[in-house]
Amino acid sequence: MSVSVHPFRRYMRPHVKRTTTCPGCGNGIITQAILRAIEELGLDMDDFIFVSGIGCSAWIPSPLFDADTLHTTHGRPVAFATGVKLGLPEKNVMVASGDGDLAAIGGNHLIHAARRNIDLTVVLVNNGIYGMTGGQTAPTTPRGVSTITSPYGSLEHVFDISAMIAAAGAPYVARWTTYHPRQIMRSIKKAIQKRGFALVEVISQCPVQFGRASKLGKAVDMLKYYKKNSINIKKSKDLDKEALKEKIVVEEFVDIEKPELASELIRLKKEVGGYSS
Numbered sequence: 714m715s716v717s718v719h720p721f722r723r724y725m726r727p728h729v730k731r732t733t734t735c736p737g738c739g740n741g742i743i744t745q746a747i748l749r750a751i752e753e754l755g756l757d758m759d760d761f762i763f764v765s766g767i768g769c770s771a772w773i774p775s776p777l778f779d780a781d782t783l784h785t786t787h788g789r790p791v792a793f794a795t796g797v798k799l800g801l802p803e804k805n806v807m808v809a810s811g812d813g814d815l816a817a818i819g820g821n822h823l824i825h826a827a828r829r830n831i832d833l834t835v836v837l838v839n840n841g842i843y844g845m846t847g848g849q850t851a852p853t854t855p856r857g858v859s860t861i862t863s864p865y866g867s868l869e870h871v872f873d874i875s876a877m878i879a880a881a882g883a884p885y886v887a888r889w890t891t892y893h894p895r896q897i898m899r900s901i902k903k904a905i906q907k908r909g910f911a912l913v914e915v916i917s918q919c920p921v922q923f924g925r926a927s928k929l930g931k932a933v934d935m936l937k938y939y940k941k942n943s944i945n946i947k948k949s950k951d952l953d954k955e956a957l958k959e960k961i962v963v964e965e966f967v968d969i970e971k972p973e974l975a976s977e978l979i980r981l982k983k984e985v986g987g988y989s990s
């Protein structure tokens with residue numbers, strides 16, 4: 714009997730036999746979108762360094778991808794990735810990690826990497842919760858949603874990560890949900906090609922922690938929710954503040970060109986002398 718092998722198995726380390734995600738987790742959709750983007754661009758895993766922190770979503774690249782990966786400390790992947798890009802400017806440096814890792818404990822690294830405009834691709838999995846550690850309220854947990862640490866509903870106001878990173882000056886910012894796998898893939902392709910800081914935020918289902926406590930249900934229920942509630946910027950302009958609270962605004966928010974830090978540094982070193990490569 715022949716056993717069918719997933720076409721993306723070739724991107725996985727041979728000794729890794731299974732993924733760490735729970736059934737129905739959005740991380741599978743996001744992993745596929747990353748790998749399809751790399752394949753469609755005709756790039757090789759050796760063209761990349763992948764960096765992640767701590768959390769379920771940090772397991773997307775490491776130890777799964779058959780590539781150079783850095784699995785760093787919680788909150789610090791963008792800081793590590795900044796060092797990698799400055800040391801190896803010819804590589805595509807991709808950070809894939811969670812909302813807690815990148816936008817809570819790691820929030821300042823994210824903001825300042827966007828402000829500096831260093832050439833990184835950041836795929837930020839926004840599942841609205843600290844998934845790995847048992848489902849605590851995160852800065853991305855929608856107000857009113859119950860979690861294990863806010864059983865009567867979170868009282869906190871939610872963080873709009875894409876808006877914050879756009880305001881910090883990133884030249885590429887897009888947000889999709891896991892209901893939009895092709896759009897995620899296209900945005901990741903653009904993000905890789907963008908010479909500068911590029912954020913692809915993906916609203917994603919964590920059926921185990923978020924779905925259970927919030928009563929949003931199983932993975933399919935959450936995907937149906939994303940389908941029903943996602944709107945583009947144009948349509949969002951017709952809604953008042955109250956109606957918008959229920960909606961997820963998805964689209965490319967920013968796509969511009971501006972000077973990038975690693976290449977500016979190379980130029981400067983050449984100008985002042987002492988740079989050999």
Ligand SMILES: Cc1ncc(C[n+]2csc(CCOP(=O)(O)OP(=O)(O)O)c2C)c(N)n1
Pocket residue numbers: 767768769770771787810811812813814815838840842843844845846851
């Ligand atoms: C300095 C530090 N603080 C806290 C933790 C515990 N911790 C590990 S992962 C995590 C949250 C992960 O949430 P997120 O980044 O959203 O990833 P998810 O599991 O939801 O994909 C926390 C609080 C840690 N490992 N290190």
Ligand code: SF4
Pocket residue numbers: 733734735737738739740769770840844845918919920921922923
């Ligand atoms: S706990 Fe949630 S985020 Fe973590 S792997 Fe399971 S479904 Fe995914």
Ligand SMILES: [Mg+2]
Pocket residue numbers: 768811812813838839840841842843844851
């Ligand atoms: Mg999370």
